[in-house]
Amino acid sequence: MDIKSGHSSPVMTDSPPISNSRLTIRQNRLPYSSAAATAISQNSNLLLTVPRKKTGILDDVKSNGWLDAMKSSSPPPTILNKDNLTSDAADMTYREWTLKYPSALSSFEKIMNFGKGKRIALFLDYDGTLSPIVEEPDCAYMSSAMRSAVQNVAKYFPTAIISGRSRDKVYEFVNLSELYYAGSHGMDIMSPAGESLNHEHSRTVSVNEQGKDVNLFQPASEFLPMIDKVLCSLIESTKDIKGVKVEDNKFCISVHYRNVEEKNWALVAQCVDDVIRTYPKLRLTHGRKVLEIRPVIDWDKGKAVTFLLESLGLNNCEDVLPIYVGDDRTDEDAFKVCSSYKHI
Numbered sequence: 129m130d131i132k133s134g135h136s137s138p139v140m141t142d143s144p145p146i147s148n149s150r151l152t153i154r155q156n157r158l159p160y161s162s163a164a165a166t167a168i169s170q171n172s173n174l175l176l177t178v179p180r181k182k183t184g185i186l187d188d189v190k191s192n193g194w195l196d197a198m199k200s201s202s203p204p205p206t207i208l209n210k211d212n213l214t215s216d217a218a219d220m221t222y223r224e225w226t227l228k229y230p231s232a233l234s235s236f237e238k239i240m241n242f243g244k245g246k247r248i249a250l251f252l253d254y255d256g257t258l259s260p261i262v263e264e265p266d267c268a269y270m271s272s273a274m275r276s277a278v279q280n281v282a283k284y285f286p287t288a289i290i291s292g293r294s295r296d297k298v299y300e301f302v303n304l305s306e307l308y309y310a311g312s313h314g315m316d317i318m319s320p321a322g323e324s325l326n327h328e329h330s331r332t333v334s335v336n337e338q339g340k341d342v343n344l345f346q347p348a349s350e351f352l353p354m355i356d357k358v359l360c361s362l363i364e365s366t367k368d369i370k371g372v373k374v375e376d377n378k379f380c381i382s383v384h385y386r387n388v389e390e391k392n393w394a395l396v397a398q399c400v401d402d403v404i405r406t407y408p409k410l411r412l413t414h415g416r417k418v419l420e421i422r423p424v425i426d427w428d429k430g431k432a433v434t435f436l437l438e439s440l441g442l443n444n445c446e447d448v449l450p451i452y453v454g455d456d457r458t459d460e461d462a463f464k465v466c467s468s469y470k471h472i
């Protein structure tokens with residue numbers, strides 16, 4: 129949800145990559161295709177001449193053309209809000225889109241019926257899902273009402289927050305010790321206080337404020353020194369670009385360009401490429417007005433959901449209904465996992 133849109137209708141999606149995910153929910157987002165973005169990318173010799181790596185490390189960002197991808201990563205609020213659409217054609221586009229991506233809220237009863245007699249596990253993305261999208265990443269607070277809603281639901285179902293942010297940061301925002309947390313796009317998983325993740329490679333630490341132990345699983349820990357080095361390089365190389373923000377997400381790094389003038393986006397992309405091109409063990413993905421650098425390991429939000437379902441003893445069970453609520457491309461890996469529960 130973009131705060132400026134004032135429009136937050138979660139939708140059920142049946143888009144091609146996740147066609148079976150009838151119970152996965154995304155926030156309302158129109159497909160974005162902009163002639164302007166194409167024009168910019170055609171004029172950007174800088175980016176289009178960046179050599180493509182055979183490793184596929186720069187995967188989705190480069191394969192789409194950096195600037196197209198950067199532009200389309202977070203559609204402007206005006207096209208999200210039906211009330212802002214003036215022409216009949218735009219209205220038609222909106223209606224067609226809502227037919228393809230119907231609101232989960234309007235199908236709530238159907239979802240309840242799917243859930244009858246099933247054990248539910250709830251997975252929640254943070255930014256854009258529990259909190260509104262805002263200009264300043266450090267100010268993406270969730271409301272007290274949202275916190276109470278999450279707290280209430282966690283009384284009934286195991287509930288996890290799955291975020292691209294560092295686990296510490298997302299914990300600080302949500303501040304509910306009874307939840308599971310998976311920060312750094314699932315690469316930093318923590319059990320609720322006093323519980324275990326039931327995995328041979330998890331370890332116990334005493335970080336909980338009440339002195340209770342929590343259990344951690346961190347499949348990318350060997351990448352920490354490399355990520356720290358890249359973080360320093362990125363902070364240094366982007367320091368003169370006004371509005372850029374490099375965020376330390378522990379096992380990954382976010383380079384935000386939301387507050388950078390559009391004419392400088394190419395420069396942001398170039399800085400990122402210059403730094404990470406010498407790190408074949410890192411890859412680049414993108415989210416909403418953000419480039420994200422992470423280790424090349426076979427791990428993502430979907431893997432974190434699978435891991436947690438296993439931890440909870442809920443994997444491959446006929447009577448389990450995993451529900452994932454998210455708004456971003458990185459959530460699609462998790463949508464796929466939930467949609468694989470085909471018996472639903």
Ligand SMILES: O=P(O)(O)OC[C@H]1O[C@H](O[C@H]2O[C@H](CO)[C@@H](O)[C@H](O)[C@H]2O)[C@H](O)[C@@H](O)[C@@H]1O
Nearest residue numbers: 254255261262263265268291292382386416418
């Ligand atoms: O997986 P998520 O919990 O959705 O986290 C994804 C990224 O979210 C944050 O950035 C996004 O939200 C910011 C605050 O609203 C916004 O300013 C930014 O433009 C968005 O990309 C977070 O700062 C990133 O580190 C996360 O990776």
